[in-house]
Amino acid sequence: xxxxxxxxxxxxxxxxxxxxxxxxxxxxxxxxxxxxxxxxxxxxxxxxxxxxxxxxxxxxxxxxxxxxxxxxxxxxxxxxxxxxxxxxxxxxxxxxxxxxxxxxxxxxxxxxxxxxxxxxxxxxxxxxxxxxxxxxxxxxxxxxxxxxxxxxxxxxxxxxxxxxxxxxxxxxxxxxxxxxxxxxxxxxxxxxxxxxxxxxxxxxxxxxxxxxxxxxxxxxxxxxxxxxxxxxxxxxxxxxxxxxxxxxxxxxxxxxxxxxxxxxxxxxxxxxxxxxxxxxxxxxxxxxxxxxxxxxxxxxxxxxxxxxxxxxxxxxxxxxxxxxxxxxxxxxxxxxxxxxxxxxxxxxxxxxxxxxxxxxxxxxxxxxxxxxxxxxxxxxxxxxxxxxxxxxxxxxxxxxxxxxxxxxxxxxxxxxxxxxxxxxxxxxxxxxxxxxx
Numbered sequence: 001x002x003x004x005x006x007x008x009x010x011x012x013x014x015x016x017x018x019x020x021x022x023x024x025x026x027x028x029x030x031x032x033x034x035x036x037x038x039x040x041x042x043x044x045x046x047x048x049x050x051x052x053x054x055x056x057x058x059x060x061x062x063x064x065x066x067x068x069x070x071x072x073x074x075x076x077x078x079x080x081x082x083x084x085x086x087x088x089x090x091x092x093x094x095x096x097x098x099x100x101x102x103x104x105x106x107x108x109x110x111x112x113x114x115x116x117x118x119x120x121x122x123x124x125x126x127x128x129x130x131x132x133x134x135x136x137x138x139x140x141x142x143x144x145x146x147x148x149x150x151x152x153x154x155x156x157x158x159x160x161x162x163x164x165x166x167x168x169x170x171x172x173x174x175x176x177x178x179x180x181x182x183x184x185x186x187x188x189x190x191x192x193x194x195x196x197x198x199x200x201x202x203x204x205x206x207x208x209x210x211x212x213x214x215x216x217x218x219x220x221x222x223x224x225x226x227x228x229x230x231x232x233x234x235x236x237x238x239x240x241x242x243x244x245x246x247x248x249x250x251x252x253x254x255x256x257x258x259x260x261x262x263x264x265x266x267x268x269x270x271x272x273x274x275x276x277x278x279x280x281x282x283x284x285x286x287x288x289x290x291x292x293x294x295x296x297x298x299x300x301x302x303x304x305x306x307x308x309x310x311x312x313x314x315x316x317x318x319x320x321x322x323x324x325x326x327x328x329x330x331x332x333x334x335x336x337x338x339x340x341x342x343x344x345x346x347x348x349x350x351x352x353x354x355x356x357x358x359x360x361x362x363x364x365x366x367x368x369x370x371x372x373x374x375x376x377x378x379x380x381x382x383x384x385x386x387x388x389x390x391x392x393x394x395x396x397x398x399x400x401x402x403x404x405x406x407x408x409x410x411x412x413x414x415x416x417x418x419x420x421x422x423x424x425x426x427x428x429x430x431x432x433x434x435x436x437x
Contacts, residue, residue, distance in 0.1 A: 001042065001069075004375070007035035008080055011382075015083040016197065019189050020090040023388025028084060032383045039376040046365045046372070063276040063324075063358075070371055070409055071208035076201055077378060077405045083197070084382045085398035089391060094172040095184040101165035105181055108133050110158045111143060118153075129154050135162055137169045146175045217314040217324040219351035224298040231299075231340040235263040235271065235315070236292045239428030240285035242420050245274045246306050246328060257420050261288065261315065261323070262428065263295055267337040268329075271295065273315055275325040278367070278416050283359040284323070285429035293317035296342070297327045316349055321357040363419045367412040374408020377401075 011031035018027075116129040129148045134141040146162075148154055163174040163181040174181055179190050224230040239262040248255050259281035261273040273295065275281070297313035306328075313327035342348075381401035385394050423429065 001038075004035050004038035004042070007031050007038060011035070012080050012083055012197070015087045016189050016194055018186050019083070019087045020092070020095070020183055021087070021186055022091050022096055023088060023386065025087060025386040028087060029383055029386045032084075032379050032386070036376055036379045036383070039372050039379060042372045043369050043376070046369045063278055066278065066368075067276070068209045070412075072204050073371075073375065074405050074409045075208065076204040077375075077402055079197055079200055081378070081382060081398045081401045084385050085394050088385045088388060088394045090183075092174075092184055095163070095174060098163060098165045098168075098171055098174075099185050101168040101171060103163060103185060104166050105161055105163050105178065106136055107159050108135065108162055110154055110156050110160060112156055113154050114145070116153055126151055127153050131175070133160065133162060133175060135164050135169075135173055136166070137164070138166045139169065142169055144173055146173060148175050150176075216351060218316070218322065218349055218354050220298075221296050221314060221348055222351055224296075225342050225346070225348060226344055228341075228344060229298045230296060230342040231311075232294050232296045232342050233265045233268055233271075233337070233340055234292070235265045235295050237288040237290060238262045238264045238270070240281050240288055241428045242281060242423045242425050243272065243274075244425060245326070246308055247274075247326065256417070257423075257425055259284070259420065261325075263315070265295075267339065270330050271310070272328045272330070273313055273323070273325045274328060275323060277420055278364065278413070280359075280361040280364050280416075280419065281423070281429060283361055284357070287357070287359070288317075291317050295327065296348075316354060317357070320349065320354045322354050323357050363416065367415045370412040370415060371408050374405050374411070377404045377408070 008031070011028050014027050014031060110131050110133055112132040114130040114132065116127055118125055118127055127148075127150050129150065130145060131148050131154055132143050132145055135144050148160070154160075160175055161178045161181055163184065165171045174184060179187070183189060221230060241260055241262070242257045243260040244255050245258045245260075246255065256277065258277050259275040259279045261275070261284070263271040263273060265271060293316050295313055295315045297311045299311040300309070308328045308330065310327040310329055312324075314322055314324045316322045378401040381397045381404065385397050389397070
């Protein structure tokens with residue numbers, strides 16, 4: 001994944017450094033080829049990786065990391081798709097003819113403004129003008145009529161830049177600011193494009209990865225305890241299965257089946273810990289039945305319209321393994337025991353020491369493989385663009401690349417959803433061989 005990410009960063013950087021170069025763009029293609037090899041290698045690794053292995057558990061709850069990175073990759077894919085298409089569409093054949101003939105950039109003064117029109121575009125606008133400028137060819141200056149686009153209205157005597165071939169007055173002449181002319185013959189993009197690129201990536205990072213990329217629920221317990229809002233109860237796992245969560249999915253009113261851990265407490269009765277629907281409950285049922293531990297939770301900062309919701313929770317097992325999710329009760333009218341509030345001086349498991357319980361299963365590996373295959377398909381589409389396939393095909397391939405990645409993410413989610421729905425709702429799963437967590 002690191003190689004895949006770095007390769008795409010290299011492709012984006014290559015376009016920003018030199019967007020306008022004649023196809024084929026071997027520099028971009030090499031970056032995309034490395035990314036394709038990395039994505040393909042990830043698919044093969046998932047196929048051969050042993051599943052149902054507790055040793056894969058890390059320090060952090062993998063669901064938030066996985067969902068955050070997949071969301072970031074899917075939405076930020078717009079950036080490389082747009083830039084690769086931009087690199088294919090921006091080269092101007094006439095500009096490269098000037099380069100082949102020996103280009104030059106000079107400043108000259110506008111001799112006369114023949115016409116000027118302001119063109120508005122939403123909140124911005126520009127002037128499109130026709131001007132006469134003297135171009136200093138080797139055979140002597142030649143007054144040429146040129147089209148000029150500028151933010152301010154041009155005036156006679158104003159100094160502007162021209163790009164031309166001094167020895168070939170029959171070739172086209174370009175006029176404008178220095179940066180835009182340099183971009184036409186292989187220079188970097190303007191700072192505004194760089195700013196928009198970084199801004200969009202930062203927005204995607206904030207929406208998908210802020211607070212999640214190295215999520216540690218145990219560290220969050222320490223912060224909640226200091227604020228005096230952390231609760232805890234000793235519990236034992238009575239069963240693992242799937243059930244209808246009272247909380248609907250985001251931007252929806254439909255409730256969904258989710259993996260559920262059924263907990264029992266001597267003081268509080270029965271509690272339900274709902275997990276993300278990307279979690280496969282089957283291996284958890286084999287390992288958690290009868291295991292003891294403590295469930296820690298904090299109530300939401302605002303009142304929620306859910307009758308039985310208790311709050312965000314972390315179940316820490318006696319073996320220092322944990323899972324995290326959303327805690328609900330069977331009867332919201334039951335009062336919490338006074339002893340459930342954790343004092344600020346009570347010792348908690350050290351942050352960073354507890355390891356997440358996250359056995360990998362074939363269905364989860366298949367969902368992750370679907371995401372990687374979608375990325376691979378998107379990379380192939382961008383690779384075809386680098387050969388110069390024409391304006392319409394370039395736009396179509398760029399759109400197909402983004403659509404493939406977004407649909408791959410959605411298809412992976414549907415795979416896990418169908419798996420959860422295939423299990424019997426409301427009942428515990430068979431445990432098989434019970435092993436300590």
